[in-house]
Amino acid sequence: MYNANSMKAEEFIADEEITATLAYADANKGNLPLIDRIIAKAKLRKGLTHREASVLLACDNQEKIQELYALAEQIKQDYYGNRIVLFAPLYLSNYCVNGCVYCPYHAKNKHIARKKLTHEEIRAEVTALQDMGHKRLAIEAGEDPVNNPIEYILESIRTIYSIKHKNGAIRRVNVNIAATTVENYRKLKEAEIGTYILFQETYNKKSYEKLHPTGPKHDYAYHTEAMDRAMEGGIDDVGLGVLFGLEMYRYEFAGLLMHAEHLEAVHGVGPHTISVPRIRHADDIDPDAFDNGIDDDTFAKLCALIRIAVPYTGMIISTRESQKCREKVLPLGISQISGGSRTSVGGYVNPEPEEDSSAQFDVSDQRSLDEVINWLMKLGYIPSFCTACYREGRTGDRFMALCKNMQILNCCHPNALMTLKEYLEDYAGEDTKRLGLELIERELARIPKEKVRQIAAEHLADISSGKRDFRF
Numbered sequence: 001m002y003n004a005n006s007m008k009a010e011e012f013i014a015d016e017e018i019t020a021t022l023a024y025a026d027a028n029k030g031n032l033p034l035i036d037r038i039i040a041k042a043k044l045r046k047g048l049t050h051r052e053a054s055v056l057l058a059c060d061n062q063e064k065i066q067e068l069y070a071l072a073e074q075i076k077q078d079y080y081g082n083r084i085v086l087f088a089p090l091y092l093s094n095y096c097v098n099g100c101v102y103c104p105y106h107a108k109n110k111h112i113a114r115k116k117l118t119h120e121e122i123r124a125e126v127t128a129l130q131d132m133g134h135k136r137l138a139i140e141a142g143e144d145p146v147n148n149p150i151e152y153i154l155e156s157i158r159t160i161y162s163i164k165h166k167n168g169a170i171r172r173v174n175v176n177i178a179a180t181t182v183e184n185y186r187k188l189k190e191a192e193i194g195t196y197i198l199f200q201e202t203y204n205k206k207s208y209e210k211l212h213p214t215g216p217k218h219d220y221a222y223h224t225e226a227m228d229r230a231m232e233g234g235i236d237d238v239g240l241g242v243l244f245g246l247e248m249y250r251y252e253f254a255g256l257l258m259h260a261e262h263l264e265a266v267h268g269v270g271p272h273t274i275s276v277p278r279i280r281h282a283d284d285i286d287p288d289a290f291d292n293g294i295d296d297d298t299f300a301k302l303c304a305l306i307r308i309a310v311p312y313t314g315m316i317i318s319t320r321e322s323q324k325c326r327e328k329v330l331p332l333g334i335s336q337i338s339g340g341s342r343t344s345v346g347g348y349v350n351p352e353p354e355e356d357s358s359a360q361f362d363v364s365d366q367r368s369l370d371e372v373i374n375w376l377m378k379l380g381y382i383p384s385f386c387t388a389c390y391r392e393g394r395t396g397d398r399f400m401a402l403c404k405n406m407q408i409l410n411c412c413h414p415n416a417l418m419t420l421k422e423y424l425e426d427y428a429g430e431d432t433k434r435l436g437l438e439l440i441e442r443e444l445a446r447i448p449k450e451k452v453r454q455i456a457a458e459h460l461a462d463i464s465s466g467k468r469d470f471r472f
């Protein structure tokens with residue numbers, strides 16, 4: 001019944017295939033000749049199948065695990081270099097008709113304050129985000145056809161793109177809203193969104209139905225097939241993710257890779273990004289009530305193996321994770337992180353007291369964006385506010401072709417330097433500015449092509465004299 005080319009959720013994420021994969025992984029977790037063959041294939045940097053990657057995930061040989069970590073770091077360097085792209089979530093509305101048991105916005109939670117931003121409030125939030133230095137947002141809203149219809153989302157996107165405050169601008173709006181129709185995806189595409197993000201939460205159908213007892217999200221197939229409808233609607237950059245902690249992580253890992261294989265098989269384009277959230281505490285939600293939590297070491301192994309299995313896919317980690325954990329997984333394959341985030345509706349203008357929080361989850365990494373930028377540079381990364389690809393039409397298979405040939409780095413690297421320079425000029429604290437200018441000088445010299453280096457140097461000088469928004 002398993003068929004990666006099928007358009008039916010139960011066939012491209014077939015439960016029997018995942019069960020068989022896990023049994024195969026268990027049977028071979030100590031099979032070192034096979035593990036070596038899989039690692040040799042992984043070293044070609046073209047990815048692995050869900051079965052191969054699941055064997056590596058089951059393997060507990062420390063020497064092999066260290067080899068995998070080193071390989072994940074190498075692949076990350078080869079594909080993405082040392083840039084880390086920054087973004088912030090923007091919560092538009094926490095009205096929701098669904099019953100997701102792990103989320104405080106579930107419809108039965110009567111003591112959380114419900115809020116939906118007006119367009120004036122969106123302006124204020126976006127101005128606050130621009131004043132921090134953000135250029136890329138991920139908008140979030142609960143599913144509620146009355147309070148948050150698609151027209152509200154589209155109007156919000158228009159508002160966000162229209163705000164130009166001082167030198168600020170939001171240049172890319174990614175959208176994380178509930179599974180919807182092809183027609184609505186088409187409208188989102190026309191509104192010039194970047195990536196459409198939808199977390200699967202869990203690939204296990206039985207668990208999925210239990211965790212989503214009420215509301216339209218209860219329909220496993222409709223949710224799981226959403227990315228196919230998004231692609232049909234013309235959105236060719238889609239972002240996958242599971243909420244680790246809900247189900248057995250090995251099951252989720254295999255399901256996630258099968259979903260990526262399905263998108264690639266049917267649409268010729270795998271996922272643009274994969275997010276790796278873990279369940280966190282929030283109002284009405286106790287993460288200990290979910291008994292599939294994973295420790296930091298397992299989490300790191302998962303990140304490394306996602307990097308190895310789908311090298312061409314960006315990986316996102318949010319402020320759900322602590323500074324310490326983010327530091328541990330950054331080198332293993334993360335390409336995008338959030339910084340200075342607020343996870344409540346209206347939280348950038350009116351931060352809520354922790355004891356009375358209506359946030360979707362508690363933020364572990366509470367540092368300001370400037371602190372995050374400073375920290376990234378001290379770790380040897382280039383913080384980037386780049387949004388160039390979709391603005392240059394490098395989406396879907398155009399993007400993937402460049403990425404798979406490891407050419408995208410030729411754009412990412414100079415774009416990171418130019419957007420960092422904008423940040424330093426407009427928003428950085430003194431120490432961050434000093435560190436950043438030194439970093440730009442060092443990194444500029446590392447641009448391999450002379451012509452690109454020369455153009456980047458000219459643009460960096462232009463930015464010093466007040467011009468903005470250059471890109472490769």
Ligand code: SF4
Binds near residue numbers: 217
């Ligand atoms: S996870 Fe999303 S759909 Fe579910 S209750 Fe929360 S906001 Fe609603």
Ligand code: SF4
Binds near residue numbers: 384386387389413415
């Ligand atoms: S050049 Fe494209 S892939 Fe690279 S950071 Fe910019 S938007 Fe992302």
